[in-house]
Amino acid sequence: MGFMDKLREIEKNYEELERQLAQPDVYQDRARYAELAKAHAELGEIVSHLREYRRAAREAEEARELLREESDPEMLAFLRESLREAEERVEELEARIRLLLVPRDPRDEKDVIMEIRAGAGGEEAGLFAGDLYRMYQRYADRQGWSAETLSSSPSELGGFKEIIFSVRGKGVYSRLKYESGVHRVQRIPVTESGGRIHTSTATVAVLPEAEEVEVDVDPADLRIDVFRSTGPGGQSVNTTDSAVRITHLPTGVVVSCQDEKSQLQNREKALRILRARLLRLEQERQQREQAEERRAQVGTGDRSERIRTYNFPQGRVSDHRIGLTLYRLEEVLDGDLDEIIEALAAADRAERLAEAAGGE
Numbered sequence: 001m002g003f004m005d006k007l008r009e010i011e012k013n014y015e016e017l018e019r020q021l022a023q024p025d026v027y028q029d030r031a032r033y034a035e036l037a038k039a040h041a042e043l044g045e046i047v048s049h050l051r052e053y054r055r056a057a058r059e060a061e062e063a064r065e066l067l068r069e070e071s072d073p074e075m076l077a078f079l080r081e082s083l084r085e086a087e088e089r090v091e092e093l094e095a096r097i098r099l100l101l102v103p104r105d106p107r108d109e110k111d112v113i114m115e116i117r118a119g120a121g122g123e124e125a126g127l128f129a130g131d132l133y134r135m136y137q138r139y140a141d142r143q144g145w146s147a148e149t150l151s152s153s154p155s156e157l158g159g160f161k162e163i164i165f166s167v168r169g170k171g172v173y174s175r176l177k178y179e180s181g182v183h184r185v186q187r188i189p190v191t192e193s194g195g196r197i198h199t200s201t202a203t204v205a206v207l208p209e210a211e212e213v214e215v216d217v218d219p220a221d222l223r224i225d226v227f228r229s230t231g232p233g234g235q236s237v238n239t240t241d242s243a244v245r246i247t248h249l250p251t252g253v254v255v256s257c258q259d260e261k262s263q264l265q266n267r268e269k270a271l272r273i274l275r276a277r278l279l280r281l282e283q284e285r286q287q288r289e290q291a292e293e294r295r296a297q298v299g300t301g302d303r304s305e306r307i308r309t310y311n312f313p314q315g316r317v318s319d320h321r322i323g324l325t326l327y328r329l330e331e332v333l334d335g336d337l338d339e340i341i342e343a344l345a346a347a348d349r350a351e352r353l354a355e356a357a358g359g360e
Contacts, residue, residue, distance in 0.1 A: 010043055107173050108177075111169070113165070113207045113209050123155060127189075146167070182306045185309075215278045246267070308340075317329050
């Protein structure tokens, strides 16, 4: 179906919804009315742009016809300017409509569970994992979101071997989904007396949080073990078996949680992490089956190579997916991520737009 055919189909559906909304029996059925009104509102923006597009196209055509018949130099100059403006408007409206036609990611409004793990680089990688955790906490604060630690495994010098936390708020996944992947740091470690620059990595996974209804976890599929919590160095920090390890037997996914004093709280947090991981597994399975799905995704974390480098000697942050470099390392680590995320979102939209145009 061509671009204009697709738009005519949308306009036809919009008019049909308008007709149904005017029916007295539909108005009496509040649930049905709300469903139709939502569908009508979703198509409204595209249809209003389409109608404006048609007006601009008519104006351009009228200017062309008048140009063919006109001989007065002053009038010709006026008509050429009118045609140029109308053609620019047509182009701008077409670009906007194509963008509106690109399907939105249905997960964009979801809350997320983020997992940060120290990678190569020993203790320095653990410190970097802690830096990233604080960066996302500050970013969440700036956005008015709430962050809650679900599970952590501290490292000796105050970093983390692993930290898992949830972020809740409006449109969280739509912003943080670009953070999945391998993050690299280049700096002189606190443990390095010779002053040499070391390279360390940490991996970030961003999982849309699963609602209970989305992932049906059968209690019979779970093996739940309880044990005593331990802190750094192995010393006992708890004298009761409050830590919980849940194994999902069909998939072999294992989640441990020991941050809370209560076994029940640890169990609830572990189940939240488990559901998010199982949802991700299911989504990955569906994506593998959909061979047509776009290959080079911005920021899904599918690629094994680094996505971003934080270079301390140069005060530089570089996102390798879009070739963006900022010399604002301190601000970025303080949670000022908007410029990077906006650029990644713009690249993602452009790629989706190109695919939508190519699929016509």
